[in-house]
Amino acid sequence: MKTLALLTVAGTVLAGCAGSPHGGMHAMHNDPAHASMHAMHNDPAHASMHAEHMAMMAAMKAPPTAPAQVTESTPRLPSGYQKVAAAPGARVYFLNLRNGMTVSNPVKVVFGLSGMGVAPAGLEKAGTGHHHLLVDVAAWDANAPLPANDNFRHFGLGQTETTVNLAPGVHTLQLVLADQNHIPHHPVVSSERITITVK
């Protein structure tokens, strides 16, 4: 009976999140192998697995994070600088983190990019850029070089992942792709802004 109840809860969440980027995860609940994991919850030895599963479910229910306030991108800067064009449909996203997750230091962040390539800063190559991780940034300017500080972290060597140490508590993260001069593309290629809790 307990197993059935858990599956029912999963089914309800699935219905509420149709079309969400977590669709693939929800799909696992229909997988017989995953269903057998639920059955194991009756075994105390699998209590930790149960806790992990519940944490995952909690992350799915987290309210979405308010988007950052971003100035409207213009093709040129006031200086006359012509921005590098973003490839149509280009997308940057967190590969290993989701909104609402609770994580421990050091926090690994893996950058996902589709439709464009990664090139080191300083190298001008069409259809490329380098990653920037924005930590606790609620507003930024799409028409200026991204600042370089603890809140705006540059990966100018072309890195596609990093580990960061963050103070325990709640933080927001966002990824922004920018050109060889650290200026966001036009239109902007940025990820969803997510909230994580660091233990």
Ligand SMILES: [Cu+2]
């Ligand atoms: Cu940069």
